[in-house]
Amino acid sequence: MPGRLQNKVALITGGNSGIGEAAARRFTQEGAKVAILARRETEGRAVQDAIRAQGGEITFLPCDVTDRAAVEAAVAQTVATYGGLHVLINNAGGGAREMFPAESDETWNRVVGVNLTACFLTCRAAWPHLIKAGGAAIVNVSSLAAVSGVSEAVLEKFPTLPSASYIAAKAGLEGFTRYIASLGGPHHIRANCVRPGQILTRRLTTAAGEHVFARHFEIWQLLKGPGYAEDVANAMLFLSSDESRFITAEMMNVDGGAAAKL
């Protein structure tokens, strides 16, 4: 049986760990040819080699996605390697520990750079190729933080507190997604967001401790159990495949029902 992304080429930013790695694994299992972009080369090559060993078609391209020239080169290399581009996943991102008003200019610029500006850069570089594909999907990774604010109740519930830059960047990413969806419509380019809640990735459990997550499931979610990177990857897969051909400008919560309790 053909895979759900058979004959599609996908570019995934931040594909060397966490949610992006899970997406790379899932997409290759469904027949996609995948390029993953990230900065840490050892991790990138390890993911590439592990997926290739299981028969997946994947290439790791070292790239800082906040660097315009590097992004343009990586998009061009993906198209040269695999012959086109149908799916763009803007997953690279991350927050900061500094809370307003102590957040520095450098931190603000870094966080907005990777979570928001990078998406603008990849979309702009990929745009002609997505148009040429004659049917394409962009999936941007937002966060529950984009809509949660930092009320006292939220501060109590979040295992790791979102910085002003992170919340602003993810909210901006959702606005940009609607914008690009409206321009993409006539070209059959769909653009959607996944909006993860607390996802039990290795990085976050190491930073916060597993007990903090257990408290989060209990207090905040409707579903009383952890969400994993694979849960987000499955939502990305749906939004990237033709199964969601009539869905665009949508923000999909993948949060065990946490948004419903805001």
Ligand SMILES: NC(=O)c1ccc[n+]([C@@H]2O[C@H](COP(=O)([O-])OP(=O)(O)OC[C@H]3O[C@@H](n4cnc5c(N)ncnc54)[C@H](OP(=O)(O)O)[C@@H]3O)[C@@H](O)[C@H]2O)c1
């Ligand atoms: N885990 C959660 O609970 C959660 C919740 C809501 C939203 N999210 C979002 O989900 C996405 C993935 O997060 P994750 O939890 O999987 O964290 P992660 O494991 O730390 O993954 C972040 C990825 O982004 C890449 N990255 C960061 N800065 C980059 C840059 N300048 N250029 C290229 N790549 C860069 C990292 O690779 P390098 O460092 O090697 O470059 C890494 O692959 C992020 O956008 C995050 O905001 C996560």
